[in-house]
Amino acid sequence: MSYEYERVVTPSSGLRLHLNENTAGCSPAVIAALRGLTRQQAAFYPDYDEATDAAAARLGVTADRLLLTNGLDEGILATAVAAHRGSADSEAIVVLPAFDMYAACSDAAGGQVVEVPPPADLSFPLDRVLAAIGPRTRLVWLTTPNNPTGHSIPRDEIVRIASAAPQAIVFVDEAYADFAPATLLSDPVLDTLPNIVVGRTFAKAYGLAALRAGALVANPATLALLRRIVPPYSVNVCAALALPAACADTAYYEWYLGQVARSKALIYATLDRLGVGHWKSDANFVLARFRGDTARIVSALAARGMFVRDRSGDTGCAGCIRMTAGVFDDTRALAAALEEVLCGEA
Numbered sequence: 001m002s003y004e005y006e007r008v009v010t011p012s013s014g015l016r017l018h019l020n021e022n023t024a025g026c027s028p029a030v031i032a033a034l035r036g037l038t039r040q041q042a043a044f045y046p047d048y049d050e051a052t053d054a055a056a057a058r059l060g061v062t063a064d065r066l067l068l069t070n071g072l073d074e075g076i077l078a079t080a081v082a083a084h085r086g087s088a089d090s091e092a093i094v095v096l097p098a099f100d101m102y103a104a105c106s107d108a109a110g111g112q113v114v115e116v117p118p119p120a121d122l123s124f125p126l127d128r129v130l131a132a133i134g135p136r137t138r139l140v141w142l143t144t145p146n147n148p149t150g151h152s153i154p155r156d157e158i159v160r161i162a163s164a165a166p167q168a169i170v171f172v173d174e175a176y177a178d179f180a181p182a183t184l185l186s187d188p189v190l191d192t193l194p195n196i197v198v199g200r201t202f203a204k205a206y207g208l209a210a211l212r213a214g215a216l217v218a219n220p221a222t223l224a225l226l227r228r229i230v231p232p233y234s235v236n237v238c239a240a241l242a243l244p245a246a247c248a249d250t251a252y253y254e255w256y257l258g259q260v261a262r263s264k265a266l267i268y269a270t271l272d273r274l275g276v277g278h279w280k281s282d283a284n285f286v287l288a289r290f291r292g293d294t295a296r297i298v299s300a301l302a303a304r305g306m307f308v309r310d311r312s313g314d315t316g317c318a319g320c321i322r323m324t325a326g327v328f329d330d331t332r333a334l335a336a337a338l339e340e341v342l343c344g345e346a
């Protein structure tokens with residue numbers, strides 16, 4: 001079986017609610033910082049001290065525990081390389097439904113992907129994950145809150161997994177943790193269980209998806225293995241300039257979190273009214289299970305300029321569509337379009 005990241009077709013205009021992006025854009029302070037880019041800064045290899053310090057302070061960790069990456073995707077790839085290198089039959093556990101990059105990167109790094117299917121309610125299958133751990137397990141990919149379900153994994157369940165697999169890296173992808181109630185970032189468990197690596201991104205809440213800014217956070221000894229793999233200048237100067245500005249604009253960040261919370265409430269209320277099943281999400285998107293044909297619903301929304309993600313092909317996700325919850329006014333437009341499309345179908 002081969003695994004690859006499914007790159008979705010990008011609409012040239014319209015409302016992008018298909019990739020969990022920040023629908024408001026980044027903080028204006030980021031654009032001001034980019035305008036200050038000098039010819040020398042473009043010409044010289046970048047220095048990351050300021051960006052690293054800003055990101056570490058914002059995430060509440062010390063700089064020696066944080067490694068900047070070219071988007072969290074690079075952190076995922078580096079982790080796969082670190083876990084699978086030098087071992088002919090190493091395994092990576094992927095808990096479905098999952099972000100495609102885990103299987104793609106483990107596969108590319110020579111690991112065998114062990115898929116753990118979800119129960120019907122898509123809750124986190126702790127017992128199945130524990131049962132899948134064996135002597136060949138070198139990597140366990142966890143996502144909290146998960147993409148595409150929006151469910152968080154309780155801390156003690158992560159701890160049980162990391163304790164059961166001391167020979168493996170347990171990668172805790174917190175790409176959406178800005179929107180969630182919990183994080184492992186400054187948790188002492190990163191020292192008591194140094195096999196845990198936390199991944200973060202500035203793509204979502206900070207709106208830097210195109211600038212590519214992510215981070216790995218771990219015990220310094222664990223992080224040393226990953227520092228050997230991530231290229232020394234993989235984060236470009238624009239991302240390095242953007243990070244301090246984005247981290248400093250906490251008012252913008254809080255405003256955006258408020259927009260996402262209001263948007264999720266509106267999406268839940270709309271889906272309730274329309275009789276569409278859905279899950280409460282700790283992230284900036286909502287997964288819903290429609291009764292009709294998802295391809296038809298997705299294209300009817302696209303015809304109205306709204307792009308959402310058909311996830312019905314994911315294990316356990318028949319009938320499911322994922323919608324980004326961003327700026328409240330955008331969500332109002334989505335809610336109106338959903339009413340039109342679904343009531344028109346009745």
Ligand SMILES: Cc1ncc(COP(=O)(O)O)c(C=O)c1O
Nearest residue numbers: 071072073099147175201203214
């Ligand atoms: C769970 C998860 N991890 C990582 C990423 C990638 O983040 P980045 O854009 O920083 O590479 C995404 C992007 O959608 C994601 O959903």
